[in-house]
Amino acid sequence: MAEVNDIAFLCVRLRELREKNDCNMEELAEKINIMEEIPISSDGKRHGTNKSSISRVESGKTGEKTLIEMAKKYCRVFGMNEKQTEQFLRGERIAVPDTSALLKNPQLIDELNKEYSKVVMPKVVMDELDGIKNKNSGPLGRKAWEVIRGISYGSRTILMDYTGDVEEDNADCRIIYIAQEASDKYHCNVEIITEDTDYSAYLKGHESVSAIHLREYMATKQEFLNMTKLSRIDAYYADSYDSCEEPSEEEVNAYLPDGNTLLISAVRNKNKPLEQRKQKIRWLIKHKADVDKRDNSRRYFPALSHAVQMGDYDMFIFLLEECKANPNVGSRNPFDSGKVRQKNEGNMPLMIAAWEGKKRFVEALCNDERTSINQQDANGFTALMKACMNGHFSDSRENKTWNLKDILVSAGADEKIVDIDGKTAADWINEYHESGPLRKSFTRGNNKHGGKR
Incomplete structure (x- = not known):
């Protein structure tokens, strides 16, 4: 027998699933009737599921059996496989991500917030991330910083401290203790999301707490289960891919555990020869890989933006x-198309190149007739503004800057456009002279501009 909070949670999930697929109640009822092959009667209608049926289910005005049956129909209509359906029907649960999972996929909390009723952040994990941020100046430190700055605490994401034995120095045991406390407090099961494999030894006796490997969690979010196959394809590089096992269309566009697609992974893998990476990308596209699909890992960039950000000009031109x-x-965020505004939203390749002062990239994009020179991001910034706010409006060997302003203006950049604060490119030039490049505000722990970029 399902708990009352499980039933209420499932009703909310059903509405969210329908709305996420841009489907109103009448449209969903028709989809269900077509799926069940309900015939059209003499009055030109299908007399099966109707709008009222959907409304009663989503408002919790049906019995548990009817609710579960209808939930399975929702899942079938929207193309969920058996494993996804099982996960969808699991009832109200809490997610507890550990340090290893968050470092593997810095945007994991955003995803968990859509799948679970609550996300509990153990303070021991935050302390570990803070320590990594302070001790590492390279990619690992930047990842830890991105995780920390991306967390917004509230009713769905909660910070919990360890209140157990002070002599317990095992981080996994502390996380399990916090997970058990969350289970007791909110009266539901808790799932620890991890990249590690050590939890099973410590979980004996904790019936309401379980551990899910990040790879397994990602598999429940997508229409495939064989993550091992994807890992093999991701690791394979050669001059020819004729002998490589072929991915399905769902697999070729799926997300790896780190949140990248196979194509983006090939773009970012500079440890492999450029020609092998190009050949792999051609092969992936041949199998219907979407070259414009964004990652779900760190910045929600498409492949082209990754190439710009990495400074890989040859890959970028390719x-x-x-x-x-x-x-x-x-x-x-590819999983959040319904939101009006998100972190770093609308940051297109030209803006990234202009922000970072990458002249060759800016010139190539300006010479491409498809490029929207005056496109604005969520903050109202254009590429011209981003160039000006970082001093790229004059050539300077001392500051290693290029006059990207003239390049952009010659390509049609409008100097009169204002951002959400009413500033023009000229205003940003003045601010640069007063405060220096805005990029310096984005060094770890010194973001005085509230995340705008």
Whole structure:
């Protein structure tokens, strides 16, 4: 027998699933009737599920059996496989991500917030992330910083401290203790999301707490289960891919445990020869890989933006010219299309190149007739503004800057456009003279501009 809070949670999940798929109640009722092959009667209608049926289910006005049966129909209509359906019907649960999972996928909390009623952040995990941030100046430290700055605490994401035995120095045991306390407090099961494999030894006797490997969690979010196959394809590089096992269309566009697609992973893997990476990308596109699909890992960038950010000009030109990557795809959470505004939203390749002062990239994008020179991001910033706010409006060997302003203006950049604060490119030039480049505000722990970029 399902608990009352499980039933209420499932009703909310059903509405969210329908709305996420841009489907109103009448449209969903029709989809269910077609799926069940309900015939059209003499009055031209299908007399099966109707709008009222959907409304009663989503408002919790049906019995538990009817609710579960209808929930399975929702899952079938929206293409969920058996494993996804099982996960969807699991009832109210809490997620507890550990340090290893968050470092593997810095945007994991955003995803967990859509799947679970609550996300509990153990303070021991936050302390570990803070320590990594302070001790590492490289990629690992930046990842830890991105995780920390991306957390917004509230009713769905909660920070919990360890209140057990002070002599317990095992971080996994402390996390399990916090998970058990969360289970007791909120009266539901808790799942620890992890990249480690050590939890099973410590979980004996904790019936309401379980551990899910990040790879397994990602599999429940997508229409495939064989993550091992994807890992093999991701690791395979050669001059020819004729002998490589072929991915399905769902697999070729799926997310790896780190939140990247196979194509983005190939773009970012500079440890492999460029020609092998290009050949792999051609092979992936041949199997219907979407060259414009964004990552769900760190910045929600498409492949072209990753190449710009990495400074990989050869890969960038390959994607832009041969692969016909869309130069106007801005950053946006691929699982959150319903939100009006998100972190770093709308940051397109030209803006990234202008922000970072990458002249060759800016010139190539300006010379591409498809590029929207005056496109604005969620803050109202244009590429011209981003160039000006970082001093890229004059050539300076001392400061290693280029006059990107003239390049952009010659390509059609409008100097009169204002951002959400009413500032123009000229205003940002003045601010640069007063405060220096805005990029310096984004060094770890010194973001005085509230995350705008």
